[in-house]
Amino acid sequence: MERREFLRQSVFASGAALIPSFLKGMEFLSPDQLSGYRNIVIIQLSGGNDGLNSIIPITNDIYHRLRPTIAKKQTETLKITSDLAFNENLKAIKELYDLGEVSIINNVGYPNPNRSHFRSTDIWQTASDTNTYLSTGWVGRYLDANCQHPYQAIEVDNSLSLAMKGNTMNGIAVSDPNQLFKTTREPFFKSLVSNTEKEMLDEDNQGYLYKTMLETYSSASYIYETSKVYTTNIEYPQNPFAKNLKTIADFIASGLKTRIYYSSLGGFDSHVNQLNSQDRLLKVYSESVGALVKDLKKNDRFKDTLILTFSEFGRRVKQNGSRGTDHGAANNVIAIGGSLKKAGAYNELPDLSNLDTNGDIKYTIDFRSVYASILHNWLQVNDQKVLHKDFDKLSFI
Numbered sequence: 001m002e003r004r005e006f007l008r009q010s011v012f013a014s015g016a017a018l019i020p021s022f023l024k025g026m027e028f029l030s031p032d033q034l035s036g037y038r039n040i041v042i043i044q045l046s047g048g049n050d051g052l053n054s055i056i057p058i059t060n061d062i063y064h065r066l067r068p069t070i071a072k073k074q075t076e077t078l079k080i081t082s083d084l085a086f087n088e089n090l091k092a093i094k095e096l097y098d099l100g101e102v103s104i105i106n107n108v109g110y111p112n113p114n115r116s117h118f119r120s121t122d123i124w125q126t127a128s129d130t131n132t133y134l135s136t137g138w139v140g141r142y143l144d145a146n147c148q149h150p151y152q153a154i155e156v157d158n159s160l161s162l163a164m165k166g167n168t169m170n171g172i173a174v175s176d177p178n179q180l181f182k183t184t185r186e187p188f189f190k191s192l193v194s195n196t197e198k199e200m201l202d203e204d205n206q207g208y209l210y211k212t213m214l215e216t217y218s219s220a221s222y223i224y225e226t227s228k229v230y231t232t233n234i235e236y237p238q239n240p241f242a243k244n245l246k247t248i249a250d251f252i253a254s255g256l257k258t259r260i261y262y263s264s265l266g267g268f269d270s271h272v273n274q275l276n277s278q279d280r281l282l283k284v285y286s287e288s289v290g291a292l293v294k295d296l297k298k299n300d301r302f303k304d305t306l307i308l309t310f311s312e313f314g315r316r317v318k319q320n321g322s323r324g325t326d327h328g329a330a331n332n333v334i335a336i337g338g339s340l341k342k343a344g345a346y347n348e349l350p351d352l353s354n355l356d357t358n359g360d361i362k363y364t365i366d367f368r369s370v371y372a373s374i375l376h377n378w379l380q381v382n383d384q385k386v387l388h389k390d391f392d393k394l395s396f397i
Helices: 003-012 061-066 091-098 117-126 138-146 177-184 187-195 198-202 204-227 240-254 274-298 367-378 383-387
Strands: 039-045 077-079 085-087 102-109 153-155 260-265 305-310 331-337
Touching (some): 091 102, 138 153, 138 260, 260 274, 274 305, 305 367, 367 383
Parallel strands (some): 039 260, 039 305, 153 260
Antiparallel strands (some): 077 085, 102 331, 305 331
């Protein structure tokens, strides 16, 4: 097998997605350094989760009138206030809410919303305007400006999202640190690492591959060796999403020098018979996040962790003819953490009497203000350098 083909199959197929910054020394966080080392777990509910049936304006007559067969009944909800309730399948999230560990940010979106899954996902992941197309993600640009190692942003998956890709550095995608480590220790791979010379790194295309290989080799070792420090005994649900969150908990508790983690749960494109499919997915999400928080609390890391949940858009307020909902615009964002400055419902509820011309909820908070707040208030970096504009900061963190 030729070297370039080996690189393509072994490096990229293994789940590693890195960009050159050459080999760095390994950095570990000792137990006394963990306190105050803030990180964020970003969860994307892919497909466009219906926020109105997740966090429900239960006394709103318009909600019930426009959704005659899919509106949630009072008995199918968990009361938040006299006007607001959680979907009953978000029980674990409701319990965290009652502890003051959840902030619900309503009406989050952007000007001139795009209702394509692919384009709206790109907009959220790159933090671009609707009519601007970027090849870098907001997390990737955070890495470019503030980090030295690809593993300071990890996506627990087999492939890397656009959000994690920068100009000079990408994050790394890892679904199984053990398998990634074994792949990079195959004899041929090790031989390539040992025999790589400087002139190989200076060539444009081939140099990119060799530098990627070296970063993969280095990061795989670091992630594998560090994550062996801790293996949870908290019981997680038996589903792939929960497994991903368990991996993140292991990474955090082990002291991995990572600031941003990314994971996703798909299946929320509920055009037909929405109730059963969404309820099932919300239960998977809630129980998995509940286990993650329990794990973080056990290891005294919850106060230093922020969990942010978003979807690429909300759903149309009026149900369709198939007992489902079609692509909408603004939606709610959920922030969970042990150090929130403003828990509860952060801002006003959706105004269902003042929808846009498509029958969608109007946005009142730009999603990039959420990012700017995370970067400036939580990660304590220059948000304008990452987002290329100045956005209002929110006070939930």
